[in-house]
Amino acid sequence: MMPGGDQEPGSYYVGVDVGTGSVRAALVDQRGILLAFADQPIKRWEPQFNHHEQSSEDIWAACCVVTKKVVQGIDVNQIRGLGFDATCSLVVLDKQFRPLPVNHEGDSRRNIIMWLDHRAITQVHRINETKHSVLQCVGGVMSVEMQAPKLLWLKENLRETCWDKAGHFFDLPDFLSWKATGVTARSLCSLVCKWTYSAEKGWDDSFWKMIGLEDFVADNYRKIGNQVLPPGASLGNGLTPEAAKDLGLPAGIAVAAPLIDAHAGGLGVIGADVRGHGLACEGQPVTSRLAIICGTSSCHMGISKDPIFVPGVWGPYFSAMIPGFWLNEGGQSVTGKLIDHMVQGHAAFPELKAKATARCQSVYAYLNSHLDLIKKAQPVGFLTVDLHVWPDFHGNRSPFADLTLKGMVTGLKLSQDLDDLAILYLATVQAIAFGTRLIIEAMEAAGHSISTLFLCGGLSKNPLFVQMHADITGMPVVLSQEVESVLVGAAILGACASGDFTSVQEAMARMSKVGKVVFPRLEDKRYYDKKYQVFLKLVEHQKEYAAIMKGD
Ligand SMILES: Nc1ncnc2c1ncn2[C@@H]1O[C@H](COP(=O)(O)OP(=O)(O)O)[C@@H](O)[C@H]1O
Ligand SMILES: O=C(CO)[C@H](O)[C@H](O)COP(=O)(O)O
Numbered sequence: 001m002m003p004g005g006d007q008e009p010g011s012y013y014v015g016v017d018v019g020t021g022s023v024r025a026a027l028v029d030q031r032g033i034l035l036a037f038a039d040q041p042i043k044r045w046e047p048q049f050n051h052h053e054q055s056s057e058d059i060w061a062a063c064c065v066v067t068k069k070v071v072q073g074i075d076v077n078q079i080r081g082l083g084f085d086a087t088c089s090l091v092v093l094d095k096q097f098r099p100l101p102v103n104h105e106g107d108s109r110r111n112i113i114m115w116l117d118h119r120a121i122t123q124v125h126r127i128n129e130t131k132h133s134v135l136q137c138v139g140g141v142m143s144v145e146m147q148a149p150k151l152l153w154l155k156e157n158l159r160e161t162c163w164d165k166a167g168h169f170f171d172l173p174d175f176l177s178w179k180a181t182g183v184t185a186r187s188l189c190s191l192v193c194k195w196t197y198s199a200e201k202g203w204d205d206s207f208w209k210m211i212g213l214e215d216f217v218a219d220n221y222r223k224i225g226n227q228v229l230p231p232g233a234s235l236g237n238g239l240t241p242e243a244a245k246d247l248g249l250p251a252g253i254a255v256a257a258p259l260i261d262a263h264a265g266g267l268g269v270i271g272a273d274v275r276g277h278g279l280a281c282e283g284q285p286v287t288s289r290l291a292i293i294c295g296t297s298s299c300h301m302g303i304s305k306d307p308i309f310v311p312g313v314w315g316p317y318f319s320a321m322i323p324g325f326w327l328n329e330g331g332q333s334v335t336g337k338l339i340d341h342m343v344q345g346h347a348a349f350p351e352l353k354a355k356a357t358a359r360c361q362s363v364y365a366y367l368n369s370h371l372d373l374i375k376k377a378q379p380v381g382f383l384t385v386d387l388h389v390w391p392d393f394h395g396n397r398s399p400f401a402d403l404t405l406k407g408m409v410t411g412l413k414l415s416q417d418l419d420d421l422a423i424l425y426l427a428t429v430q431a432i433a434f435g436t437r438l439i440i441e442a443m444e445a446a447g448h449s450i451s452t453l454f455l456c457g458g459l460s461k462n463p464l465f466v467q468m469h470a471d472i473t474g475m476p477v478v479l480s481q482e483v484e485s486v487l488v489g490a491a492i493l494g495a496c497a498s499g500d501f502t503s504v505q506e507a508m509a510r511m512s513k514v515g516k517v518v519f520p521r522l523e524d525k526r527y528y529d530k531k532y533q534v535f536l537k538l539v540e541h542q543k544e545y546a547a548i549m550k551g552d
Pocket of ligand 2: 261
């Protein structure tokens with residue numbers, strides 16, 4: 001086997017991506033080409049508002065179904081590596097590695113507190129009041145979506161049924177790699193990004209003591225991880241015989257230390273060779289690129305050679321995505337979920353669904369063509385001249401790091417027809433893109449210099465979403481040759497673990513490829529600049545309303 005991906009044809013890697021709504025797997029070759037793809041929805045429970053739970057057994061079973069599907073019909077001995085990525089949800093197991101309930105009902109199927117769960121609001125508030133120095137590495141304010149507040153909630157609310165019995169708390173990506181290999185080592189990515197671990201200094205005892213989780217210190221962090229590996233490192237002796245049987249793969253193949261899903265997306269897109277596309281980032285350092293992974297949420301991944309502190313933007317995290325680089329991660333907690341929410345909640349949704357089904361189209365493809373129909377001679381984006389949306393229906397992740405912020409819509413009329421739904425959908429898509437512009441401005445003000453966006457995730461399949469990101473940020477958007485770039489990222493991990501590439505950087509350069517570039521319509525800039533001014537006023541006004549209501 002030649003290092004550098006020049007091996008004989010037929011070396012394959014399997015990538016498994018656990019998103020919020022489904023599990024996906026792909027069979028990928030050493031050029032980064034997807035040869036097979038499968039997906040399967042996963043269960044979700046919302047027992048009460050802001051509580052979101054999943055089942056680790058259900059997720060593992062879905063991983064097995066999709067993996068078996070993608071390797072059907074090929075010689076499995078050609079598979080050299082397996083990589084996982086997943087959402088940063090909290091998995092709880094007892095001392096014998098059995099699921100423990102994270103709910104008052106005691107339902108042990110539901111042993112995952114999902115990343116978007118906001119139950120630990122009072123806990124995160126107390127954590128932020130400590131002003132502990134670890135908070136500097138999460139943008140100054142810890143998010144309720146991280147693991148420390150969730151752990152504290154479990155200790156304070158489910159002491160007997162969960163906390164006292166717990167033997168292992170895993171980030172979901174690390175749970176999957178443990179399931180596959182029996183190795184409980186954690187990925188540097190999950191511990192650094194969601195658990196306050198420092199790549200340079202390790203755990204900070206004083207933080208855990210200060211927030212009331214001194215239990216972990218006394219136990220030398222056994223329950224949350226005291227062995228840490230870089231993403232892509234090969235785990236133990238590879239795939240165990242039991243997991244091999246479950247997944248339909250040969251025992252002993254290399255399994256990589258995993259990544260969080262957004263980070264796998266970053267790996268799948270950010271290192272592509274852009275020569276010949278007329279992009280400003282050509283010949284420039286990779287730090288001029290921003291990867292945006294847009295699924296249920298959107299994550300804005302920017303890297304730098306030196307640490308950059310951006311208020312309200314997570315990080316700087318060392319080597320958490322690309323080895324040797326610092327990572328800042330901006331984000332919007334709900335984007336795909338917000339678009340679905342707005343569209344599905346509208347009175348004209350049943351009509352939309354029926355019409356889209358009749359044309360064998362997705363509702364989004366239908367809405368996009370409907371907008372084209374009603375725009376007449378003007379650019380489609382101009383349909384929202386008097387309709388504006390503030391998109392923080394699930395709080396603001398970046399750059400305000402304020403989970404009390406809410407959604408806003410201004411410009412509503414009495415109409416309930418399809419035109420009205422289409423324009424509301426457009427205004428929502430635009431609001432998400434304005435949110436991205438705001439995050440980029442915060443990152444640039446702190447020292448990043450970004451010229452090109454690289455989009456992936458489910459929303460990147462929506463041409464309107466992509467064009468609005470280009471028009472509103474004024475930057476070109478690069479889409480990968482493989483639409484499922486997050487899976488390419490997971491496969492890159494497997495390829496690194498197999499030893500077929502000498503570094504993550506080398507595997508990225510070989511396996512991620514530019515597909516299409518969408519340039520901004522610069523002639524529309526004045527219009528979007530005005531809408532951006534309104535966008536900023538919306539949040540300013542929302543804060544004023546809250547202050548008025550707080551006053552006597
Ligand atoms: N073909 C498509 N056209 C438009 N939007 C899409 C399409 N496929 C997915 N989406 C959007 O992407 C979101 C899901 O993205 P995905 O990456 O699958 O999410 P996750 O990784 O969080 O499970 C949905 O909420 C939906 O709005
Ligand atoms: O916090 C995150 C990454 O750090 C993601 O938002 C979370 O993992 C969910 O991802 P997705 O929207 O793709 O399901």
